[in-house]
Amino acid sequence: MPSQITNIVLHHSATDQLPIESVLDGINNSHKKRGFPKGSMNLHVGYHYLIDLNGRVLQTRNDSDIGAHCREEKMNYKSLGICLIGNFEQHHLTERQEKALVDLLTRLIKKYNIDIEAIKPHNNYKSTACSGANFIGRLDIILGQCKDIGLNVKYADWQIEAKEFAIKNELIKNWDQLPFSVEQTIWIAQVLKNYTNFIENKNK
Numbered sequence: 511m512p513s514q515i516t517n518i519v520l521h522h523s524a525t526d527q528l529p530i531e532s533v534l535d536g537i538n539n540s541h542k543k544r545g546f547p548k549g550s551m552n553l554h555v556g557y558h559y560l561i562d563l564n565g566r567v568l569q570t571r572n573d574s575d576i577g578a579h580c581r582e583e584k585m586n587y588k589s590l591g592i593c594l595i596g597n598f599e600q601h602h603l604t605e606r607q608e609k610a611l612v613d614l615l616t617r618l619i620k621k622y623n624i625d626i627e628a629i630k631p632h633n634n635y636k637s638t639a640c641s642g643a644n645f646i647g648r649l650d651i652i653l654g655q656c657k658d659i660g661l662n663v664k665y666a667d668w669q670i671e672a673k674e675f676a677i678k679n680e681l682i683k684n685w686d687q688l689p690f691s692v693e694q695t696i697w698i699a700q701v702l703k704n705y706t707n708f709i710e711n712k713n714k
């Protein structure tokens with residue numbers, strides 16, 4: 511059993527972007543062949559969680575099981591491995607897939623008090639394309655959403671005011687699905703607020 515879960519390592523399956531049922535056996539067999547020990551859920555899958563294109567999450571190892579997904583820096587002993595099904599050198603995460611990841615990460619961050627900085631793609635530890643350039647390129651945004659939902663980030667007064675202003679005036683919709691991180695969006699809100707004030711003063 512890992513002494514303490516301090517990290518999360520993100521992977522991709524490097525397969526087509528398919529539902530869990532279509533890839534589970536394949537991943538399990540390939541990990542069995544590679545000699546990965548069975549976890550307490552009776553699977554050889556080295557990751558703790560799989561997330562498919564429909565946003566379905568399957569736990570394949572108990573959190574307390576040692577992983578078999580990242581040997582470097584003893585990550586198997588102190589991290590949870592999450593594998594997103596697809597090849598993100600080629601595809602992009604689906605909206606549902608990304609939402610499921612944000613929800614799962616948020617839950618795990620809270621449960622184990624994991625530092626956002628300790629959530630990294632596989633290639634942070636090893637020379638590999640995993641978890642795919644399109645996924646890695648989106649990671650800041652994903653982690654920004656985790657922060658906003660899950661962690662009581664202390665925002666400065668001006669940030670709270672800018673956000674409330676933008677929501678009240680419907681300048682930015684869908685705060686739970688932002689194209690930028692929350693911090694970046696708050697900056698945009700502040701600019702919109704300044705601009706609105708500027709126009710109002712001009713028209714006086």
Ligand SMILES: [Zn+2]
Nearest residue numbers: 521522632640
């Ligand atoms: Zn990997």
